[in-house]
Amino acid sequence: MPRLLKRQEIDHAISSERLYYRIGEVSRITGLKPHVLRYWESEFKVIRPYKGSLQRLYRKKDLDLILKIKKLLYEDGFTIAGAKKKIRNLEKAANKQMKLRLVDKGSNGKDSQLLDAICEELKGIRNMLE
Numbered sequence: 001m002p003r004l005l006k007r008q009e010i011d012h013a014i015s016s017e018r019l020y021y022r023i024g025e026v027s028r029i030t031g032l033k034p035h036v037l038r039y040w041e042s043e044f045k046v047i048r049p050y051k052g053s054l055q056r057l058y059r060k061k062d063l064d065l066i067l068k069i070k071k072l073l074y075e076d077g078f079t080i081a082g083a084k085k086k087i088r089n090l091e092k093a094a095n096k097q098m099k100l101r102l103v104d105k106g107s108n109g110k111d112s113q114l115l116d117a118i119c120e121e122l123k124g125i126r127n128m129l130e
Contacts, residue, residue: 020057
């Protein structure tokens with residue numbers, strides 16, 4: 001059974017300059033067994049480790065999300081469905097905040113027009129690919 005890390009060890013393990021973490025490392029950092037991590041991948045679609053090699057490789061973003069889900073489920077008493085809804089709401093709020101920042105920066109009109117042009121260009125590319 002993997003040794004559980006203390007809070008300072010978790011912060012140190014995550015704060016390193018690494019791009020990816022193997023499933024065993026994520027298991028040790030979070031205190032969750034690998035089969036739980038794999039199950040959560042199937043339940044929470046926002047956890048998307050890279051699976052190109054023989055092992056799953058998690059990014060810091062995935063690790064932070066796993067720790068957030070663990071807190072929701074184990075400390076706050078959420079069900080899986082409740083945690084999914086909470087994560088979805090947090091993502092929507094973050095996206096909304098990002099859009100608000102873009103609108104604030106685009107108040108002079110030039111940035112807003114540029115973003116609109118980029119958006120139209122991307123839509124055209126998407127249509128060509130479909």
